[in-house]
Amino acid sequence: MRVTTRMAQSKRTRLAALSLGLTSALALSMAGPASAQQERLATVEPYVIAGNPTCGDLAQNGFDPFVGSEDVDPPVDATDIPVESTDGTLTGTLDVDFSANLLTLNSFNFEGELVAGAVIVKGGNNGNVYDYRATGGIAADENLVAPLNNPGNQPQISHVTFCFYPANGS
Numbered sequence: 001m002r003v004t005t006r007m008a009q010s011k012r013t014r015l016a017a018l019s020l021g022l023t024s025a026l027a028l029s030m031a032g033p034a035s036a037q038q039e040r041l042a043t044v045e046p047y048v049i050a051g052n053p054t055c056g057d058l059a060q061n062g063f064d065p066f067v068g069s070e071d072v073d074p075p076v077d078a079t080d081i082p083v084e085s086t087d088g089t090l091t092g093t094l095d096v097d098f099s100a101n102l103l104t105l106n107s108f109n110f111e112g113e114l115v116a117g118a119v120i121v122k123g124g125n126n127g128n129v130y131d132y133r134a135t136g137g138i139a140a141d142e143n144l145v146a147p148l149n150n151p152g153n154q155p156q157i158s159h160v161t162f163c164f165y166p167a168n169g170s
Helices: 002-031 033-040
Strands: 047-050 068-072 078-084 091-098 105-112 114-123 126-131 140-144 159-168
Touching: 068 091, 068 126, 105 114, 105 159, 114 140, 126 140
Parallel strands: none
Antiparallel strands: 047 126, 068 159, 078 091, 091 105, 105 140, 114 126, 114 159
16 A cells, blocks of 8 residues: 555656646747847837827927838838938838738838837827837837727728837937
8 A cells, every 4th residue: 555655646746747847848938039038029009199190290208309201101011111311311221011901010120220219000080109219219010000990990001100210329
């Protein structure tokens, strides 16, 4: 009886250790390497602005003014859209990728001397403002949408406005 109990305890201990090991391995595989965690894209919560807003409509609230803007209208996938500051001294390119149903700006990516200080995603009667000024701007983000309309449906994106900041404080 005593041997059986020790064997049963031994089996339970091995099963528990195996289970813990598998759970840990699964958690690590889902989390990915530490470097992948650090490369995750930054996101901000949008706020709604009425009508058809432009970069000039966004209050400065102590932030530096935008150095230029670019409208993607109509919303179509594009790569290497040339962008430049209003005075022409800063340049770069912009890539955009929209969902097939135009409900989501899947991703955007800036290369060069400009980044997004804010992005306005227009659809329906209002626009969602993704404001990155507190972080100094952002070169890339994903999953941006227009605000819900009445009665809470997700409208298609009609156009997107990118408000530029200099990259790395250029």
